[in-house]
Amino acid sequence: MKVHIDEIKCTGHGRCAKYAPNVFTLNDEDGYNADRGKTIDVPADEEANARLGVKSCPERAITIID
Amino acid sequence: MNDVSSSTPVDPETTPEALVERFGRDLINDFDLDDPNFNERFDETLNFMVRKCPVVHSKVGRGYYLINTQDDVRAAAQNWQTFSSAKGYMPNRPDGLPYLMPEESDPPMHTRWRRVLNPHLSPKVCAGLDHPVRNDVNALIDTFIDRGECEFITEFGALLPGWAFFKNVLGVPVDDLAMLVNGVEEGTFAADLDERARHFAEVFGYLEKHLKWRTTQPPRGDLIDTILAGVTYDDGTEAPWEHKVSILVDLTFGGIATTTFVMGSAIHHLATHPEQRQLLIDDPSLIENAVEEYARFFPPVVALGRTATKDVEVSGTKIAEGEFVMLAYACASRDPRHMEEPEKIDVRRQGIPHSTFGVGPHRCIGSNLARVELRATLEEWLKRIPDFRLKEGTKPTYITGYLRSMRTLQLEW
Ligand code: HEM
Ligand code: SF4
Numbered sequence: 001m002k003v004h005i006d007e008i009k010c011t012g013h014g015r016c017a018k019y020a021p022n023v024f025t026l027n028d029e030d031g032y033n034a035d036r037g038k039t040i041d042v043p044a045d046e047e048a049n050a051r052l053g054v055k056s057c058p059e060r061a062i063t064i065i066d
Numbered sequence: 067m068n069d070v071s072s073s074t075p076v077d078p079e080t081t082p083e084a085l086v087e088r089f090g091r092d093l094i095n096d097f098d099l100d101d102p103n104f105n106e107r108f109d110e111t112l113n114f115m116v117r118k119c120p121v122v123h124s125k126v127g128r129g130y131y132l133i134n135t136q137d138d139v140r141a142a143a144q145n146w147q148t149f150s151s152a153k154g155y156m157p158n159r160p161d162g163l164p165y166l167m168p169e170e171s172d173p174p175m176h177t178r179w180r181r182v183l184n185p186h187l188s189p190k191v192c193a194g195l196d197h198p199v200r201n202d203v204n205a206l207i208d209t210f211i212d213r214g215e216c217e218f219i220t221e222f223g224a225l226l227p228g229w230a231f232f233k234n235v236l237g238v239p240v241d242d243l244a245m246l247v248n249g250v251e252e253g254t255f256a257a258d259l260d261e262r263a264r265h266f267a268e269v270f271g272y273l274e275k276h277l278k279w280r281t282t283q284p285p286r287g288d289l290i291d292t293i294l295a296g297v298t299y300d301d302g303t304e305a306p307w308e309h310k311v312s313i314l315v316d317l318t319f320g321g322i323a324t325t326t327f328v329m330g331s332a333i334h335h336l337a338t339h340p341e342q343r344q345l346l347i348d349d350p351s352l353i354e355n356a357v358e359e360y361a362r363f364f365p366p367v368v369a370l371g372r373t374a375t376k377d378v379e380v381s382g383t384k385i386a387e388g389e390f391v392m393l394a395y396a397c398a399s400r401d402p403r404h405m406e407e408p409e410k411i412d413v414r415r416q417g418i419p420h421s422t423f424g425v426g427p428h429r430c431i432g433s434n435l436a437r438v439e440l441r442a443t444l445e446e447w448l449k450r451i452p453d454f455r456l457k458e459g460t461k462p463t464y465i466t467g468y469l470r471s472m473r474t475l476q477l478e479w
Contacts, residue, residue, distance in 0.1 A: 009144060011429040014189050018354075019417060030181070031188040031434065055417035058425050060140065 001047050002065040003054065007037030009061035016053035016062060023050045024062075039065065080118050089114075097124040097132060099157065099368065099392075100257075105466035113409050116397040120381035127158035130390040131383070132369055136401035136421065138380050139393045142372065143426035146172050149372035149391060151428060157371055157390055157468060160263035164270070166316040167309045173427055178297040179305075179313065183431060186235065186289040192434035195234050199438055202229045203446040211450060215457060218475040219330055222443075227325040230439050231317070231432075235289055238276055246272065250323050255465050273318060274311045290314070317432070323471055324366040325436045328422075329443055330462070330472040331364035332356075335411065336448075337456050337477055345413065347448050356413035357440045362420035363411050365396040369468050370424070392468065395421045454479040 003023070005016075012032040016024035023046050025034045042050045054062045078084060082092040089111060090103045098104065104111055115122065115134045122132045133139055142149045154163075154170050165171070168179040185191070206225060210216040224247050232238040246269060253265035277290065285291045293313050296305040336343045346353055369392035376387045385391060399420035400408040423430035430436070456462075457476035465471050 011425075011427055012184065013423065013429060014434065026189055028190050029188065030184040031190070052417035056419055058140070058419060058421050058423070058429075059144065 001042040001044075001050065002039050003042055003050060004039040004063050004065060005033045005035050005037065006059075006061045006063070009059045010036045010057075011059055011061075013058050015056040015058065018053070019056055020046060020049035020053035022046050024053055033061070077118065079114075094119050094122050095125075097122040098126050099124070099132075100126070100467045105464055105470075108464070108466060108470065109409070112394075112397050112400055115394070116401050116408075121383040121385075123383075124157070128390065130157045130371065130392055131380075131385055132392045132394050132397075133380055134394045134397040135381065136398040136404050136419070139395065139398040139421060140425050142380065142391065143393055143421075143424065143428070146176075146372075146427055148375055148378055149393075150375050151176070151372055153373040153390075155370040155372075155468075157392060158259065160259050160266070163263055163266055164308055164312055166312045166319070167305075168313065168431075169316050169320075169428060174300045176427060178299060180427070180431070182292050182295075182297055183289070183313070186292060187431050187435055189434045192438045195230065195435065196438050196442060198234050199226075199230050200442045200446055202226060202233075203442050204450070207446065207450050215476070215478040218333055218477050219326065219472055220474075223326040223330045223333075223472070223475070224322070226329070226443065227322045227436075227439060230435065231321040235435070236314075236317075237286065237288060237290065242272065246318060247322055250319055251471065254323070254469050255467055255471065269318065270311065270315055273314045277311055277314055289317075320430065321432050321435070323469065325432075325439055327366035327470060327472055328361050328364050328436070328440055330475050332360040332440065332444060333447065333477070334456070334462050334472070334475055335360070335364075336444075337454055340453075342411075342413070343448065343452070346444065347452055350445060350448070352413050353441055353444050353448075355415070355418075356444065357437055358418045358420070359411060359413050359415055360440070361422045361436075362399045362418050365399055365422045366470055367422065367424070367468075368396045368466065368470050369394040370428075371468070393425075395424060396470075398425075451479050 010033045014026055014031055016033060017026045023042050027034045054064060085092045120135050120138060124130050133142055150172050151170050152172050168176050206222050210221055228243040229240055232240050249265045249269040253262050256262045280290050293310050296310060298304055346356060371390050371392045374385050374387055374389045374391055378385050399422055402408050404419050423433040454477050457478045460476040462475040463473040465473060
């Protein structure tokens with residue numbers, strides 16, 4: 001599974017990293033998703049966490065690419 | 067134009083007669099945020115509107131719409147080109163009140179400010195405030211624990227957010243906090259609109275004086291210095307002094323009353339649900355998620371406004387250019403299309419898609435700090451006062467408009 005984090009929609013709620021800290025990291029400086037605008041790989045054993053992170057993003061900024 | 071009902075399918079529960087009978091007024095065509103019925107039956111009204119009334123209209127003053135479903139709120143909040151913040155967030159804004167940066171501005175001006183302000187309230191910085199905030203929580207509890215009772219709002223809830231923000235972030239003395247808390251509260255809820263303006267002016271005056279004083283002091287490299295350094299707008303002009311003052315005012319408005327409401331509501335819920343209290347005492351690791359669920363369910367920001375920059379249609383309702391449109395974050399956080407049993411509080415709920423801290427570029431800049439305050443409060447309170455209840459014969463009192471506030475909460479243990 002891969003996920004894409006929308007560069008513009010992400011406004012730094014930080015929810016993704018709460019549920020899936022091993023997938024999503026926040027930029028130390030401003031607290032936005034550090035991979036804004038990128039597509040990243042999700043390890044198989046992190047998929048469930050990643051899905052919760054995706055669900056809890058109030059911006060729907062993260063899309064799952066199966 | 068204003069007849070919203072004509073565009074929604076007929077449902078016996080949403081006819082004007084049924085609405086008047088149930089809510090005391092035709093919610094769909096004649097909504098009023100300041101109606102005492104809304105305050106009294108807050109949960110019921112939110113739950114009803116998010117299910118049955120995607121868009122409602124108010125005839126109060128210059129009039130406004132309320133957008134209620136999560137998908138519509140998110141789409142509008144993210145589409146700042148069509149739903150602009152530059153004409154303010156308050157419905158029927160008092161004349162002459164200066165606009166507040168960054169809240170009452172649009173990108174790219176808004177982006178300039180957020181870029182320099184965000185680092186001062188990032189998750190990392192706020193995690194570092196956990197310790198001083200916890201000390202404050204305990205210092206406040208010390209003032210009343212031996213008495214076996216307290217009035218939670220004045221003795222704790224209205225103080226902690228002000229201490230957390232003024233002492234730890236702004237370095238402002240907390241002596242004048244009571245005046246500021248009262249100014250923000252009355253400026254939001256006073257029945258008379260001129261009186262609201264007078265209270266806001268008092269808060270403006272106080273904070274401007276403080277900012278001016280800081281220009282005479284050596285720099286500390288803090289948030290205030292960042293505000294004083296200012297930003298350059300895209301047209302090459304420097305942000306004027308009034309914008310700098312308004313940043314400080316906006317942060318103060320945002321930073322004090324809102325967090326008090328979530329805190330008070332969570333403590334009230336725990337006072338009246340011993341089994342929930344026990345759940346969190348037995349497994350404190352649930353508290354972080356509980357904070358999220360309480361923030362979802364007890365929204366201090368009911369709705370904030372935008373101005374339509376062109377004719378648009380939202381869930382079948384036509385909205386004309388220039389109309390004032392409120393994003394009902396409180397309704398969006400209870401949308402059954404996005405979560406199960408949204409009318410229930412469930413601290414074990416996983417992946418809570420709420421909009422209590424707003425959506426879009428104006429996402430609450432203080433959300434990370436508010437979370438630290440709420441978590442520290444619940445953790446320390448439950449450690450020190452694990453068994454507490456509502457004082458016999460009392461119940462909390464509330465006031466509601468575009469914000470919701472708890473006025474009193476009497477506890478005993
Ligand atoms: C539980 C507590 C809080 C809640 C529920 C809350 C809610 C919100 C919401 C819904 C918005 C979005 C405004 C919009 O869409 O126009 C917002 C913005 C804002 N909040 Fe908060 N807030 C809280 C705490 C704080 C704190 C602690 C601070 C300051 C330290 C703060 C400062 C602000 C500021 C300055 C904005 C404007 C941001 C912008 O326009 O870019 N808030 N808040
Ligand atoms: S939850 Fe969404 S908006 Fe927040 S940091 Fe993660 S991706 Fe960005």
